[in-house]
Amino acid sequence: MHADIHHQLHQLHAAELHRAAAAAAPRVTGPALRIQLGWRLVELGLRLATPAHRRPVTLAA
Template identity: 70%
Template sequence: MHADIHLQLHHLNAAQLHRAAEVLAPAVTPAPLRVQLGWRLVELGLRLATPADRPIAFAA
């Protein structure tokens, strides 16, 4: 198979897969309050357990 045709078929197949994923993918919902509170408590616990002279690195 010619490389250009193969690449075009790949792009068509990828576009079909993206369209199917958009239809089947569940809507993104924010995390429940319970989960957010749980992660805040984990962050607080890590802050309390980390010595004061070490900088805290956490994802924003």
């Protein structure tokens, strides 16, 4: 098969797969990943800003 034809067929197949995946993808009802990540970063920042003497010490076994 000629390389150009093979590439075009691949692009068409990939586009079909993308459309099928978009149609079958479950709709997200919770907060977006970006929002969840943002709150996790805020939580991490607050943990880092808390003085060490107030944080519980966890020792690895």
